[in-house]
Amino acid sequence: MTETSAPPPTVGIVFRPQSPPEDLPSVAREAEAAGIAELWLWEDCFLEGGLTSATAALLSSERLKVGIGLLPVPLRNPALAAMELATIERLAPGRLVAGFGHGVLDWMGQVGARVASPLTLLREYVTAVRSLLDGDTADADGRYVKLDRVALGWPPASAPEIAIGATRPQTLRLAGELGDSVLLDSVNDAAAVRAARVIVDEGRAESGRPGRTRVRVFAEVDPRSDAPASRIADRIAELVDAGADAVAVQAPADAPDPRPLLDALPR
Structure with a gap:
């Protein structure tokens, strides 16, 4: 019997919100031309909107996958x-x-949207959104989410991948239970990825859903450093060995333009 090897990790790049939104279409085109699989966006208060940015990036490209994180x-x-x-x-x-x-x-409090139990809200919210994207008629009477016979008039043919951002154990477990993937948005050293992988897998097993919740990681690499290509390759290998299925590389906040990293990314 021939042993089946694991699929290669997905490699992407991050367009940080410290870059002006008008740069995004050209970055999307350049990323696609360079053979990059994924482009990731942030939605941070009070910078670019995630949904409008994702639309702009998708319509500026033909094959590029775009993630909102x-x-x-x-x-x-x-x-x-x-x-x-x-x-x-x-x-x-x-x-x-x-x-x-x-x-x-703190930002949620700043706009009057902070809730007493963020974990409860996240559970209710993702459950409702997934149901609606699956074309169901959704009813909900939760602590925060309340829906009365809501159905989309234009549901997609297939729901998009749902990622849940997590760092702490309870949210990691929830991501394994409800998400298609988990985004480790500020946990990117190998030990933390390895520990998160265990908790995510436990959450998936407890949910009874088949398959595996993918682990996605944002990894910061400064393009101004010496030999960024080897640094990126080593970083990706380290994170994949720890259990990451996909790695998106981002430049630091004080030099956010991702384009200097494009040539250094493995295809």
Whole structure:
């Protein structure tokens, strides 16, 4: 019997919100031309909007997969989020990853959207959005999410991948239970990835869902450093060995332009 090797990791690049939004279409085109598989976006208060940015990147490319990391769930009604995501998925089928997270709690308080139990909200929210994107009629009477016979008029043919951003054990377990993938947005050393992989897998097993929840990691590499190509290759190998299925490389906040990293990324 021939042993089946694991699929190669997915490699992507991150367009940070410290870069001006008008640069995004050209970055998407350059990333696609360079053979990069994925382009990831942030939605941080009070910078670029994640849904509008994802639409711009998708419509500026033909094959590039675009991920939003992360949409803060307190900011949007889940029905509205599902409507927007369904529209984007129909415009660019199979190329969207919809990431959800608690949001930075101080920012959520700043806009009057902070909740007492972010984990409860995230569970209720992702459950409702997934149901709507699957074309179901959703009813919910939760602590935060309340829906009465809500159904999308234009559901996508297939729901986009849902990623959940997580760092702490409870949210990692929830990501394994409900998500198609987990985004380790600020946990990117090998030991932390290895520990997160265990918790995510436990959550998936407890849910009874078949398959595996993918682990995605953002890894920062300074393009101004010497030999960035070898640094990137070593970093990706280290994270994949620890259990990551996909790695997106980002430049630091004080030099956010991702284009200097494009030539250094493995294809």
